[in-house]
Amino acid sequence: ENGKVVVLDFWASPYAMRTKIALREKGVEFEVQEEDLWNKSELLLKSNPVHEKVPVLIHNNIPICESLVQVQYIDETWTEAASFLPADPQSRATARFWADYADKTISFAGGRKIWGNKKGEEQDKGIEEFFESLKVLENELGDKTYFGGETFGYVDIALVPFYSWFHALEECGGGFSVEAACPKIVAWGKRCVERKSVADSLPESEKVYQQVLKLRQIFNVE
């Protein structure tokens, strides 16, 4: 597990936040190369030729693509620190199910439709989808400290980056409140941000909001 670790990154990317949280949870030293997604580096294009997306984890010059794949790689490579996944196959399967669910729903099914549209029917549908899936996660979390129980793990890493986007979504969506609908998720998010690995990897919500306003201009939303 020695050797140079580099993350091809974009500070506002919730996916890239996952990889940085995972490395920080393991106490792994790494370099960050900030990418301009409108002017991608040769290294990014060469390292992730299939998707040309961040994050890319480059370990000993070997690129690993897809954030959830990277989080599992990190877990399997730096094994001295606590594992992100439980030991038994069934609990591991459950964790992978919920991380996959978060990946498929929260990100852009609900999220993109909220910030990528102006006020109206499309955006309302996005808000509905967003809350539909977040309430499923709220129910799954229940009164647990973390998704896996008492320890911070794989599902928490997969989902918590989107917590930094809630404020931007609320503002773009006309000022709805995530906390009103999903108080347990918001309390869980605050709990996760108390961890240095998360605090160091999630940007301020206001900074995300300013970036989203820029995206709305670039995509000519309203």
Ligand SMILES: N[C@@H](CCC(=O)N[C@@H](CSO)C(=O)NCC(=O)O)C(=O)O
């Ligand atoms: N499934 C992948 C998604 C990465 C992604 O969308 N990255 C975005 C930035 S965050 O929105 C990206 O790199 N976009 C550049 C592009 O689409 O050109 C993962 O989990 O790593």
